[in-house]
Amino acid sequence: MEPFQVHFLGCGAAQPTTTHRPASQVINFRNKLFMIDCGEGTQIQFRKSHLKSSRLNQIFISHLHADHCIGLVGLLATQNLMQRTAQMHIYSPAGLERLMRPQLDFFCSPSSFEVVFHEFQTKTSSVIYEDRSLRVTTIPLKHRMPDCGFRFDELSISRHINPQMCAFYDVPRYWFDRLRSGEDYVTSTGDIIPVERLTSASRKARSYAYVSDTIYLPKIVPLISGVDVLYHESTFSDEFALRAKKVCHSTARQAGTIAKDAKVGLLALGHYSARHNNKEEVLLDEAREVFQDTILSWENSYIDIGKTPILNTFKSKQIETTPSQLLSVLDPPQSYTRSAEE
Numbered sequence: 001m002e003p004f005q006v007h008f009l010g011c012g013a014a015q016p017t018t019t020h021r022p023a024s025q026v027i028n029f030r031n032k033l034f035m036i037d038c039g040e041g042t043q044i045q046f047r048k049s050h051l052k053s054s055r056l057n058q059i060f061i062s063h064l065h066a067d068h069c070i071g072l073v074g075l076l077a078t079q080n081l082m083q084r085t086a087q088m089h090i091y092s093p094a095g096l097e098r099l100m101r102p103q104l105d106f107f108c109s110p111s112s113f114e115v116v117f118h119e120f121q122t123k124t125s126s127v128i129y130e131d132r133s134l135r136v137t138t139i140p141l142k143h144r145m146p147d148c149g150f151r152f153d154e155l156s157i158s159r160h161i162n163p164q165m166c167a168f169y170d171v172p173r174y175w176f177d178r179l180r181s182g183e184d185y186v187t188s189t190g191d192i193i194p195v196e197r198l199t200s201a202s203r204k205a206r207s208y209a210y211v212s213d214t215i216y217l218p219k220i221v222p223l224i225s226g227v228d229v230l231y232h233e234s235t236f237s238d239e240f241a242l243r244a245k246k247v248c249h250s251t252a253r254q255a256g257t258i259a260k261d262a263k264v265g266l267l268a269l270g271h272y273s274a275r276h277n278n279k280e281e282v283l284l285d286e287a288r289e290v291f292q293d294t295i296l297s298w299e300n301s302y303i304d305i306g307k308t309p310i311l312n313t314f315k316s317k318q319i320e321t322t323p324s325q326l327l328s329v330l331d332p333p334q335s336y337t338r339s340a341e342e
């Protein structure tokens with residue numbers, strides 16, 4: 001099956017720790033890369049992921065808090081050093097281009113490539129990217145500034161040829177690729193043979209939703225309903241539920257509730273407050289009390305959507321989805337002195 005992987009580059013909240021980096025993920029969809037958020041140091045994390053930056057042409061920024069976009073300048077400056085020529089498309093709420101242009105003019109001039117900014121509105125859900133095989137839709141969120149999550153939907157799935165039926169209808173071989181992509185067969189006399197008669201559906205389309213910083217927001221449930229994997233921010237444990245509400249973040253239990261109500265396949269937690277550093281299993285336990293199929297996202301690991309077991313590491317070790325073994329990482333967690341804010 002063609003890849004649909006979610007690579008976790010940064011799983012911490014705004015306050016960096018020696019364990020967690022600020023928000024960023026890369027989706028490897030059929031070997032095309034799509035970045036979501038780009039906190040400080042993302043380019044280093046990206047390099048550790050062993051993904052090719054030449055395959056990255058689209059970046060989606062959920063909101064303009066520093067921990068979600070301040071890594072862009074470094075990433076783009078390095079692309080310029082590498083003499084990139086392909087356009088880089090960046091999708092974000094209003095304001096990013098005004099912020100970035102002076103920095104790009106200063107650090108990336110002359111530039112070997114063009115950066116194209118696309119602003120999206122954050123009040124209602126809309127399609128912001130679509131090609132033949134993938135659609136990206138926004139998920140409006142409620143935070144301390146305009147903010148959206150993103151839903152990724154696989155569109156075209158190759159169908160299985162039924163050789164007996166194709167022989168029966170005398171379908172020439174050169175037509176098989178069109179059948180696989182879902183076209184009906186038109187005979188030399190103009191009769192239409194429905195593709196369903198000549199092929200069978202191979203599998204269900206895969207989907208992923210990224211819910212960035214947000215207060216607990218049940219109204220997003222219909223927008224993420226039934227996705228295979230949901231990433232939902234889970235900055236705090238129950239103990240800090242009041243603070244979560246005050247600063248427009250969610251608890252792990254609230255993330256679990258959203259996952260349960262949306263009937264998703266798997267929930268990945270992330271955006272951990274520095275106060276939970278090296279105690280992330282508290283978040284996991286609280287989310288699992290509501291929604292059992294929950295994991296902790298972790299830097300330098302990835303999820304392979306549509307494969308079992310769903311969790312793998314860069315070392316291709318097969319991991320059981322139990323808390324202690326959840327994710328094996330290249331950089332083991334280090335000791336750290338916690339700080340106060342998110």
Ligand SMILES: [Zn+2]
Pocket residue numbers: 013014023065067068213271
């Ligand atoms: Zn954040």
Ligand SMILES: [Zn+2]
Pocket residue numbers: 063065143213
């Ligand atoms: Zn934020």
